Amino acid sequence: MSSRRRVRRTSNATVAVFLAPTFILLGVFLILPIVQSFQLSFTDWDGVAPVQQQVGLANWQELAHDPTFWLSVKNSFLLASVSLIIQIPIGLALAVLLDRGGRKFKVFKVGFFVPLLMSSVAVAFLFQGVFDFNFGLLNSLLNTLHLDAYAQDWLGDPNYAIWAVLSVVSWQFIPFYMLLFLAAMQGIPTELREASMIDGANKRQYTFGIQIPLIKGAIATAALLIIIGSLKYFDLIWVMTAGGPDHATTVMATYMYESAFKANRVGYGAAIASAMFLIVFTVSLAVMWLSRRSEKTS
Amino acid sequence: MKDNTESLAERSSVGPVGWVIACLWLLVAVVPFLYMAFTGFKTSDEMLTEPALSLPSSWAPTNYVNVLQSSFPRGLLNSVLVSAASIVLIVIIASMASWAFSRLRFRFAGLLMALVVAGLIVPLHSTLIPIYLLIQHLGLYDKLVALLFPYVAFALPISIIILTGFMREIPKELDESATIDGAGPFRIFYRIGLPLSRAGIITIAIFNAVTLWNEFVFAYVLTSTPANRTLPLTIWDFQGQYSSNLPAVMAALLLSAVPLVLTYMVFQERLVKGMMAGAVKA
Numbered sequence: 319m320s321s322r323r324r325v326r327r328t329s330n331a332t333v334a335v336f337l338a339p340t341f342i343l344l345g346v347f348l349i350l351p352i353v354q355s356f357q358l359s360f361t362d363w364d365g366v367a368p369v370q371q372q373v374g375l376a377n378w379q380e381l382a383h384d385p386t387f388w389l390s391v392k393n394s395f396l397l398a399s400v401s402l403i404i405q406i407p408i409g410l411a412l413a414v415l416l417d418r419g420g421r422k423f424k425v426f427k428v429g430f431f432v433p434l435l436m437s438s439v440a441v442a443f444l445f446q447g448v449f450d451f452n453f454g455l456l457n458s459l460l461n462t463l464h465l466d467a468y469a470q471d472w473l474g475d476p477n478y479a480i481w482a483v484l485s486v487v488s489w490q491f492i493p494f495y496m497l498l499f500l501a502a503m504q505g506i507p508t509e510l511r512e513a514s515m516i517d518g519a520n521k522r523q524y525t526f527g528i529q530i531p532l533i534k535g536a537i538a539t540a541a542l543l544i545i546i547g548s549l550k551y552f553d554l555i556w557v558m559t560a561g562g563p564d565h566a567t568t569v570m571a572t573y574m575y576e577s578a579f580k581a582n583r584v585g586y587g588a589a590i591a592s593a594m595f596l597i598v599f600t601v602s603l604a605v606m607w608l609s610r611r612s613e614k615t616s
Numbered sequence: 617m618k619d620n621t622e623s624l625a626e627r628s629s630v631g632p633v634g635w636v637i638a639c640l641w642l643l644v645a646v647v648p649f650l651y652m653a654f655t656g657f658k659t660s661d662e663m664l665t666e667p668a669l670s671l672p673s674s675w676a677p678t679n680y681v682n683v684l685q686s687s688f689p690r691g692l693l694n695s696v697l698v699s700a701a702s703i704v705l706i707v708i709i710a711s712m713a714s715w716a717f718s719r720l721r722f723r724f725a726g727l728l729m730a731l732v733v734a735g736l737i738v739p740l741h742s743t744l745i746p747i748y749l750l751i752q753h754l755g756l757y758d759k760l761v762a763l764l765f766p767y768v769a770f771a772l773p774i775s776i777i778i779l780t781g782f783m784r785e786i787p788k789e790l791d792e793s794a795t796i797d798g799a800g801p802f803r804i805f806y807r808i809g810l811p812l813s814r815a816g817i818i819t820i821a822i823f824n825a826v827t828l829w830n831e832f833v834f835a836y837v838l839t840s841t842p843a844n845r846t847l848p849l850t851i852w853d854f855q856g857q858y859s860s861n862l863p864a865v866m867a868a869l870l871l872s873a874v875p876l877v878l879t880y881m882v883f884q885e886r887l888v889k890g891m892m893a894g895a896v897k898a
Contacts, residue, residue, distance in 0.1 A: 328720040332801050336716035337728065339709040340772055347769035348735050351743035351750075358745060408641075415638050419630045429642045432649050434891065435876045437830035439848040440869045443855050444652050447862055455651045458668035489644065497888055498895050539895050550739040553832040557852065571741040578745050579837070588745050595742035602737035 352595055358588035365584040377589035386565050387590065390573040391597070393480060397487065397569060398548035404488045406540055409495035414525055416496070417503045434493050442557035445486045449473045473559055476566035483555055483567050490554065495540045502536035503529055538609045545605050549598045570594040656680065656867035663863055679867035683854070687842040688868065691850025692875070698760055698846055699828045702767040703821050709768065710775035711817060715809045717776065718783035719791065720801065729780075735773035740766070740833065748837050762838045763846070767828055775820040778893055782816030783809065822890025829876065847872055 359377050361370040381387050412430060416423050433441065448455040449472035457469040472482040506529065514524050530537075552571035555561065561568035561576060568576070574594060578587020630638070647669070655663060656679050657672035716722070717729055747766055756762035790812070791804045799807070810817075835846045842853060851872050858864045880887050 328722055328801060330722070333716055333720055333722040335802075336712045336720065336805075340713040340732070340776065341728070343709070343765070343769040343772060344731070344735055346750075347747060347766055348738050348743060351746035352738065354746035354749075355742055411637065412641060415630060415634050418634065419638070423630070423638065426638045426642055429646050431880070431888075432645050435880060436869070436873050437832070437848050437851075439830070439832055439851050440872050443851065443865055444648055444869055447655065447866060448648055448651065450862070453663055453668060453862065455648065455668040462667060489648075493645070494891070498892055501889075501892060536895075543895060546737060550741065552741055557832070571739070574741055575744070584745060591742040591745060594739055598739045598742075599734075599737055606737075 352592075355588045355591045355595065358585055359592045361585040361588075363584045364582045365578070366582070370585075373585065377586050378593075380586065381589050381593060386568065387573060387593075389565055390561075390568045390570050390590075393567065394549050394551070394569045394597075396480070397484065397551055398545050400484050401487060401491070401544045401548050402541060404484075405492050405495050405544060406537065408488070409492050409540070410499055410530065410537070412492070412496040413499035413503060414529065416500050417529075418521065430493050430496060432493075433490050434497075436490075438490070438553035439557050441486065441490050442554045445482075445489075446473065446558055449482055474563055476564050479559055479563060479566045483559060486558065487548075487551070487554060491544075495544075498536055498540055499533060502533035506532050535613070538612070542605055542609055546598070546602045549594075549601060570597070652866045652870050655863050656870050658863045660861055660863060677867075679864050680871060682864060683868045683871055686850075686854060686868075687845070688847075688850055688854070688871065690843060691845050691847040694760055694845060695829060695847040698763050698767070699825055702764055702771065702828055703824055705764065705768045706771045706775055706824055707817055707821060710772055710779055710820060711810060711813060712805070713772070713776050714779035714783050714813075715805045717780045718786075719788075719809070732773050732776050735770075736777070740770055744833065744837060747834075751838050757838065758840050758844050760839070760844050760846075763831075763834055766834045766838075767831065771824050771827070774894055775824065778820050778823070779813065779816045782813050782819075786812045818886075819890055819893045822887060823893040826876070826887075826891055827894075 358370070360372055360374060362373045362376070363370040416427050416430070419426065436444070447453075451457060451469075451471040451474060454472075456472065457466075460466060460469045470478050472478050510528060510532075511524065514528050519527060550571060551569055552575070555567055555569055556572050556575065559567045561572040565573075570590065571594065574587050574590040577583045577590055581587075651669055654669065654672055657675055657677070658666070659673075659678075662673060713732075717725065717732075743766075751757050751762045751765075754762075786809070791808050794804050794808060830848060831846070832848045832852075835849045836852070839845055839849065842850070845853060851868055854868045855865050
């Protein structure tokens with residue numbers, strides 16, 4: 319048995335040729351930088367000085383007592399949980415509508431897709447315009463509807479900024495999950511639908527009794543992507559608010575960038591980067607493990 | 617009985633509530649886009665005095681022409697170059713690794729695949745400082761070519777996972793009979809593996825094209841001069857320069873969306889499918 323296996327095994331040299339480019343790149347650009355981030359987190363390097371002064375755990379101790387860091391962690395998890403609560407139900411509802419509407423809803427399908435045609439940078443600047451206090455679309459619409467009293471400096475007021483950001487994130491990503499769910503729904507065999515109709519199920523019973531339970535896998539995937547993606551979020555927030563005002567919209571990645579590249583505290587930024595790695599990696603593994611386990615039991 | 621007839625009759629139709637929701641969401645999705653397009657045609661004065669969603673007084677494309685005379689075309693070209701070169705490298709490197717994972721038998725295959733999967737959840741921001749330092753050290757700072765390394769490296773895990781899935785579906789009999797005919801593993805990969813994985817290769821190419829086209833953070837950190845900026849950063853620089861001129865910024869945003877809009881109009885379902893490809897269960 320073992321000898322037969324050895325015969326069928328490809329020679330090590332061959333395997334090495336196939337895999338070397340991948341693992342060299344992963345090693346140099348994913349794994350090594352993580353190690354180096356941890357190393358830098360024990361220094362107070364400013365990015366310029368020729369010597370990297372070792373400071374032991376000083377950065378990590380500061381991090382543990384830094385309210386802005388904890389605010390950034392809180393905002394990252396807020397982004398993940400609000401995205402789950404908003405994006406999945408709306409994405410599902412729109413997918414059900416498109417699925418029921420069929421060809422008649424082609425216009426809607428194309429229209430709903432529009433946000434996906436823009437980069438995060440473009441979306442961020444567009445919504446800076448939408449939320450602008452004086453000339454923005456939102457306040458202008460409120461004005462037209464005689465709701466001026468509700469006009470706000472949406473991105474300038476720390477109380478509203480995080481919700482403004484969350485709504486833009488939803489605007490950008492709901493179409494993605496909608497299409498993911500729609501694709502899963504269209505994979506349901508038509509016999510199942512017909513059988514349920516013959517058994518007397520109405521639309522609502524079909525949607526909640528058959529359609530949604532059958533695309534549980536796609537919903538779990540969406541949840542996984544939302545959680546992992548939200549904790550790593552950077553582009554849109556950095557471009558739209560740079561984490562402000564007064565750190566109200568700061569998340570782990572923006573705080574890391576601000577510390578390392580703006581305040582030139584590379585050592586401290588590396589500590590944030592390393593903490594972010596530990597948090598994102600642990601949560602992602604936990605979520606992946608949970609989704610696998612629930613798949614096995616169901 | 618009533619339920620039964622109702623459900624059959626209404627099955628493919630949407631009730632009034634559904635229509636209302638669909639129309640409302642259409643407004644939510646499209647109105648910001650219209651606002652962007654209209655504002656792009658306005659003058660600064662017009663923007664200050666007229667309501668945000670009013671039609672521009674003239675459709676003269678002054679702002680759009682100004683954008684096209686800025687470094688915008690350069691950014692567009694840079695984005696095309698960087699995306700295309702990255703995709704070629706990603707396809708070559710990922711298909712080699714995927715072929716190994718789907719076909720070759722070797723020690724530690726499971727462990728190495730687990731490493732690839734782990735690569736999916738490495739937050740790229742945690743690698744940003746060391747990669748910035750490395751690129752500077754290599755003398756590649758502010759060179760387009762610097763982007764290729766992180767672009768390819770971070771695209772590999774998802775691409776390998778997608779492609780390995782595709783390649784596992786290729787019947788093993790094909791390469792087994794080729795082996796008997798005396799073909800070596802490289803020949804089999806090149807002659808059988810690659811051509812039969814065409815659909816998978818197209819999928820990862822589209823997926824990475826969209827991702828890299830919109831990539832922001834590496835380009836932000838690793839380049840600085842307009843000549844070496846990709847499109848998202850051209851927009852960023854443009855906004856920095858004309859932050860008080862909202863119509864000019866909106867014109868730039870609209871133009872930046874044109875390539876993807878055109879791609880969507882031509883390829884539709886294929887583009888959608890490619891974009892969805894990232895939603896694989898690791």
